Amino acid sequence: MKHAKNNIEESTCKIADEICLPDSTLPCVVIIGGGFAGLALVEKLKNKELQVILFDKNNFHQFQPLLYQVATSALQPDSIVFPFRKQINGYKNVLFRLAEVEEIQSSSNTIITNKGKVHYDYLILATGTTTNFFGMDNVESHSLGMKDIRDSLNIRHLMLQNLEQAAITCDEKERDALTNFVIVGGGPAGVEMAGALAEFRKYILPKDYPEYPSSIMNIYLIEAIDELLSTMSDKASSMTLKYLKDLDVQVLVNESVSDYDGTQVTTKSGKTILAKNLIWTAGVKGQFPKGIDEKHVVRGNRIKTDANLKVEGYENIFAIGDIAAIITEQTPKGHPQVAQAAIQQGKYLGDTLLKLMKDEPIKPFEYKDKGSLATVGKRKAVADLGKFKFAGYFAWLLWSIVHLMSISGFRNRLMVGFNWTVSYFSYEKSNRVIIRNFKPKASVKNTKK
């Protein structure tokens, strides 16, 4: 590698004056994406003998596991996002630049952003995934994914607008469509969303919308295979199914969506459901700037790396988090695309880069599965922690504590904790405000940019 120890002659981060960067004689580590993986890496590299530049298209880190609570009005958006600049306050060697990276030119060790070019010595891709509609354009145009904070707010706004419209219309069929929700995908995001909607229907709808019986709101959860939460234990899957049924969620397994026109969902088995609200959590695909040789891109649009997370075919480009796939006999599909794996990879790569720079020997990445948690609603959660598999109040309490402690920022933790406490006793979801008048299709494309 270019920058082995003491082998640096001049500032290399900056090219021309397009993006202003301080002169530095340190090796330049460019990280694209400040999700769980990117931030874990920043933490490892802070105040070391490296110039770190973090690029992100947002100025904040998002705590994705709680997006569904913003979508269902339980939390305000500001409390699950955290400004990068606050995170890196006082880190002498870390810079943040708000820019979208459009292309990697590996031959010249350069990235092209929408704000200009930047040189790198080491490039780290931590760009994560986006919603995968598997080429179904009709579904994509009319439904909503739930991968970032804007998606969550869009869901919240569309949902509340439709519930308001249902109070205005006298057409029963239209009212049914406006109040029905279809969630596609029985993974944690889909299960948690279905549960949160069911609680909204149970506790908020009768008080807020006396105009119509809350029973007209139907919630469907559609899963392509034969069980929910398929990556968790059988106990977790079956308890989740029970909890959702207790909350009157209609779970359809071995079923999938074949078409959607904004009002009617058609399934593969030929069923039709009238619903103006379709939330798609059924798949993700990797997203990254162009310039990575296609032969290193594997299933799910992930990037194949070696056991040290170095992208195959490149000497100084690495991938971490959901985008990275270490394909071995033990992990034929790569590691799971979860926060835990992303954080562990970010930390690992930080240590590894520091060792590489000192010409010290490095070890391959090893994933430690700390277990899985998912919640369906108040006092309803499932936990798989090694041999211990349990469900109910204690799992829910554990879920709450783990999530609360993982949120960035003392203030955010307090805000979320406070909101949860109030809502625990009052069953309230107070943030049910439509701040942007959101409409799908036309607007989705704009607001995602």
Added chain:
Amino acid sequence: MKHAKNNIEESTCKIADEICLPDSTLPCVVIIGGGFAGLALVEKLKNKELQVILFDKNNFHQFQPLLYQVATSALQPDSIVFPFRKQINGYKNVLFRLAEVEEIQSSSNTIITNKGKVHYDYLILATGTTTNFFGMDNVESHSLGMKDIRDSLNIRHLMLQNLEQAAITCDEKERDALTNFVIVGGGPAGVEMAGALAEFRKYILPKDYPEYPSSIMNIYLIEAIDELLSTMSDKASSMTLKYLKDLDVQVLVNESVSDYDGTQVTTKSGKTILAKNLIWTAGVKGQFPKGIDEKHVVRGNRIKTDANLKVEGYENIFAIGDIAAIITEQTPKGHPQVAQAAIQQGKYLGDTLLKLMKDEPIKPFEYKDKGSLATVGKRKAVADLGKFKFAGYFAWLLWSIVHLMSISGFRNRLMVGFNWTVSYFSYEKSNRVIIRNFKPKASVKNTKK
């Protein structure tokens, strides 16, 4: 009036099936706008022998006095807005409909909304004001008003984007323009905004943007007449000026803006200021649906009413809040357009309508000025309470308590109180996140719709 006591024969609220409303034999009071005046009226009419229908284009009440704190990242938007449906939970005779009222057809006692027609027996206009750019299209296209929560978020987003861009550019002139702020209007909104920006510059900028010295950010406050807070006492005006100078705000009195192209502000006296951030708080004008005879519209686009707030020339149309102008010898310009007057008018009209319906005698509206408060920053505020005029820590404490107690909703009060407490000790403004990528001009028009 049509519905004197016991003179009601049939349901009159509903026309056709355009907007679904329950059948009712009660007189139908339609209120347009759920600001301070509209909500105070709703509170007076709740659970009385009337069918009340509140229309608003938003599903929430907004606490306008704190908009500037959302704009400057001190508060999250959700904590100063409050869902109407939560407010009216359990009010048996009050309905809310999310719709924009487009026209009043007084000859048939009907309003036309974007969702359909509705009949009224009594119509109350509580539609408030919007930013008045006094016909300066260039200024309107490139600057931002601060009249609702979307305006606040737009300011926040634009400000943070510009500060980010200033960290990217190497062009010093561009960086100056990106970091300079011009606030036009030396009333409470302008003064409070200027103070909050100055505190942002003092406490946040040096930590968050080590890329450039915080001294490059200039804050200008431009006021057309010779003093700030002209409706308050001389002591308040002069102390405010002192506080702002202490915070390094450049106050220009007897000055006004004549042109703005998005980068350069030109003033009447010929001065030019380079600034990509212009916040306009220099004027408001009444906004209301068409259909009110122009001869009853007075200065500032307000509607002339009699001493009972009945609109001149109509038997059953009333106006309350900022939109209403009771023109007498004592109040040649109408009452001040402030929250206090709006609340008092809403309460008064509630009592008056109930009396009218029982054929009881009514008294004219009397405004009780409870005094004025304005804050420039932490421990810096001014108060005029009758004969007591004071400034400093105690005024600031009073301002904080009065505002905290006036916010709708227990949870909101706690959230704001908590944020203020944290920020009092930490000088933090934690919500500095750009959730929507806002650009002025093109987008402004869209997002305001």
